[in-house]
Amino acid sequence: MGAVDRFSYMSASRNSGRNNGIEVEGLVRKFKEIRAVDGIDLLIEPGEIYGFLGPNGAGKSTTVHMLTTLLPPTSGRATVAGFDIIREGPKVRASIGAALQETALDPFLSGREHLRLQSSLHGIRGETRKQLIGTLLARVGLTAAGDRKIRTYSGGMKRRLDLALALIHDPQILFLDEPTTGLDPQSRTALWEEVGRLAHDEGVTVFLTTQYLEEADVLADRVGIINHGKIVAEGTPAQLKAEIGKATVEVVPEQPDDRERLASLLSRFGAETAARPGACAVQLDGHGQLPDVIRALDEQNVRAAEINLHQPTLDDVFLAKTGHKLEGADDDA
């Protein structure tokens, strides 16, 4: 769909009162000479969970800050919930909730006081506000801790309160900027469940930035990979993995001297790929499967200490699209 057509679609949806998607066209943000976001296009459907992946410094947070109207773009255009982010900032803000990267909480206020302040600023008052605060605290599991000062909260509790604050005015679109960074696995899973419920049960569109590939894989309906300010890949996790192709077989020879012979043998099944020290790995290209590899090893009398079959992951997608692994990629960013 062309850019103009896409914007027409958004206008139509908005008129029908059902638009809670995000449209981005050629969005650029420069900081002096650095193009932090370099002409990105996005189309995020209403009710979708969109995972925005990239290393530190790739442009994820800058994109979020522009889409949430906190930072004006240098050029390009975008609509959020059908409203232009430059001309209709207040309407955009009224439609979105955001839990930004910093857990921006006041250590001297309680969770309930935060919710009271935020809801009051959104014009929610009286009994409605009281009930809403109680409901949200219960929903994020903070009823008992609601009157405690934030400085006594754990990282997971702060993130959950952050989510409750983002939901206080019943937004159509939720921006979550690295919401699980620093959380323990249990808290992370709980947050994933809540985000999934919001999208699938309540139809909230979720724009989620993350450095965790697993998070995007588990949670996102579609994923965009940003690197050096540009979108380098986009699709469902399954599509992206399928693009990468087949599984990888990694073999550790029992005798280190056999490594060269092993590499030669494996090359019949696919192209050599990165492996652990002392191991050989190939990406299977369709000329054989794992049993064929094992048979060949047996025939050539190459004894293996370890054989691993590795299905493609988003990590492989990231490696293929950017030339480096996500971890440590920020060194190059």
Place this chain on the structure above:
Amino acid sequence: MTTTLRQIWLIARRSIIRTFRQPGVFIPPLTFPLMLMAVNSNGLRAATHLPGFPTHSFLAFFLPFSFMQGALFASGIAGTDFARDIDTGFLNRLALTPVRDSALLLGQIGGALGIGAVQAVLYLTVGLVAGVHIDTGVPGAILILVLALLIAVGFGTLGLWIALRTGSGEGVQSQFPLLFFVLFISSMNLPRNLIEVGWFRDLATINPTSYLIEALRSLVIEGWNGEALGLGFGFTFALIAGSMWLASRQLKVRMART
């Protein structure tokens, strides 16, 4: 209540609550000026014997300086707290709500105003208990409190501007000694006409804080002095207007929401 007034109240309430939940923040501004007042009113008592010194009580002469000092502390508190809000992203959180820029600024100085009010009442009470006689009586005492609060608002807003400029608590703290320096090159310790060092007298004369102190002082020791009050209130309103203008401009830069 209009939306803006309500927003100001909400932000101010939060600012006051957080200030008074930090004893380490609000106790020193209350006690330090009192300690300095006690030391100076005794140590510099001999100054009252100078020909032309306007009062026999150095405590009465020095009392207004405590209000100024308190205002500077309030400035530091307002600035540091606001800088922390910028640093932690709390300002972004507020920016995502329908809060108006004006409400944000006016509300943020609520903490400074709150502590300014406590300080002003405390200093005045201590002064009265220690035997200071307010020449202008109860109306003058009320006017002292009003002017002291306005000065706290002015310096508090200046603190917000510095916070918005620097974006860090350290940045605000680093400006604090400069404000104290400005205060110390004023007529805080001697009336300007009794300062014998020419360059110091000139500096004290062009220093607007001299006129703020002299307005407060006039209410304590001189009676109703229209000129001193005019200059004092005039410079205070100028300080509020100027620092509010600077802070508003800087807020638009810092909070560049569309």
